[in-house]
Amino acid sequence: MSVLTYKCPSCGAPLVYDGNKQELTCGNCGNSFTPDVVREVAEIENQDAGFERMEWDVKDDSFSAGEAARTKAYSCSSCGSQLMTDETTVATNCAFCGSPSILEVQFTDETRPQTIVPFLVTKDKATQMFKDYFKGKRLLPNLFLKGNQIDEIRQMYVPYWMFACQADARLTYNATQVSTSRSGNYMITRTRHFLVRRAGTLSFSELPVDASSKMNNDITESIEPYALKDGIPFSPETLSGALANRADQTPEQCVERANARVTNTTADVFRSTVQGYTTVVPRNTSIRVVNGSSIPVLLPVWLITTVKGQKTYTFAINGQTGELTTDIPYSKAKFHKWLWGLTALIGAGSFVVLYVLGSMGVLR
Numbered sequence: 001m002s003v004l005t006y007k008c009p010s011c012g013a014p015l016v017y018d019g020n021k022q023e024l025t026c027g028n029c030g031n032s033f034t035p036d037v038v039r040e041v042a043e044i045e046n047q048d049a050g051f052e053r054m055e056w057d058v059k060d061d062s063f064s065a066g067e068a069a070r071t072k073a074y075s076c077s078s079c080g081s082q083l084m085t086d087e088t089t090v091a092t093n094c095a096f097c098g099s100p101s102i103l104e105v106q107f108t109d110e111t112r113p114q115t116i117v118p119f120l121v122t123k124d125k126a127t128q129m130f131k132d133y134f135k136g137k138r139l140l141p142n143l144f145l146k147g148n149q150i151d152e153i154r155q156m157y158v159p160y161w162m163f164a165c166q167a168d169a170r171l172t173y174n175a176t177q178v179s180t181s182r183s184g185n186y187m188i189t190r191t192r193h194f195l196v197r198r199a200g201t202l203s204f205s206e207l208p209v210d211a212s213s214k215m216n217n218d219i220t221e222s223i224e225p226y227a228l229k230d231g232i233p234f235s236p237e238t239l240s241g242a243l244a245n246r247a248d249q250t251p252e253q254c255v256e257r258a259n260a261r262v263t264n265t266t267a268d269v270f271r272s273t274v275q276g277y278t279t280v281v282p283r284n285t286s287i288r289v290v291n292g293s294s295i296p297v298l299l300p301v302w303l304i305t306t307v308k309g310q311k312t313y314t315f316a317i318n319g320q321t322g323e324l325t326t327d328i329p330y331s332k333a334k335f336h337k338w339l340w341g342l343t344a345l346i347g348a349g350s351f352v353v354l355y356v357l358g359s360m361g362v363l364r
């Protein structure tokens with residue numbers, strides 16, 4: 001004889017059928033459920049099982065022989081960064097650490113950028129932004145009250161993978177509503193348990209993931225977004241006068257970060273729609289990436305360093321939009337502003353299903 005064990009929709013403990021009440025009861029949390037509710041919950045979980053699929057079409061081209069011949073590669077013996085530029089540009093300092101110990105090396109193939117977004121912010125403008133930053137900021141550490149100067153200003157292209165997809169999501173939550181009322185000498189607390197279900201589609205466009213291990217993700221994510229529509233097709237000549245960091249994160253590593261950003265943004269967006277409960281605990285999140293694509297791009301960044309009290313502080317400016325970030329303590333909050341990619345938009349056709357699981361009264 002086979003026994004099918006149902007699990008408590010509220011706490012996961014095994015349920016026991018109570019013939020008198022004609023309900024399934026949970027010895028752990030004390031809830032009881034009609035067989036219909038238990039069946040319905042099991043059905044939802046079956047539907048969501050195996051739904052998740054996060055696959056991306058990663059476009060990984062390599063340089064043509066002609067392009068490779070017109071590209072120069074450099075290696076910095078001070079910080080280890082790998083850089084490249086076109087054949088006419090002579091690099092004398094490392095774009096990351098400013099060190100002059102930068103050597104031309106043999107160009108070896110790597111991911112070929114498909115698009116490059118040119119600098120719109122000039123060096124003068126970036127310099128002015130640095131100066132303006134210190135004006136009228138009362139919460140700045142005293143160290144920065146005067147005598148702020150640029151020690152290095154460097155123009156650099158940072159390699160990114162630009163991801164785009166539609167994310168079909170199914171999420172469930174355990175939620176409760178607790179109400180208290182007085183009855184004679186008793187306070188009656190009533191807890192109603194709900195299984196809340198959300199499903200819908202988010203579309204992500206131009207979700208950037210930095211492909212350079214040398215660039216701190218906090219910095220790159222703080223100066224997003226970039227508008228890819230103003231990019232131009234890459235050729236070695238488009239680098240002229242500037243250095244590009246070579247991509248050293250594999251597409252697989254970048255996919256992992258894209259998945260994390262899609263998952264976290266989806267969880268945040270849907271969680272914000274679950275309102276009116278005393279408690280809400282996520283139960284299951286399944287995401288299916290549809291039409292997931294990614295292309296390698298180079299994005300413009302101004303890096304400015306200033307030395308104060310034997311410590312080096314970095315400013316990074318988006319070379320396209322002028323968005324600025326810095327690791328000076330005052331602006332810490334801003335570092336995480338874009339952490340989970342605010343580029344997601346809820347698509348049409350989100351639907352919502354709500355099940356009342358059961359209710360339980362407690363006397364005390």
Ligand SMILES: [Zn+2]
Binds near residue numbers: 027028031
């Ligand atoms: Zn239970």
Ligand SMILES: [Zn+2]
Binds near residue numbers: 080
């Ligand atoms: Zn260096």
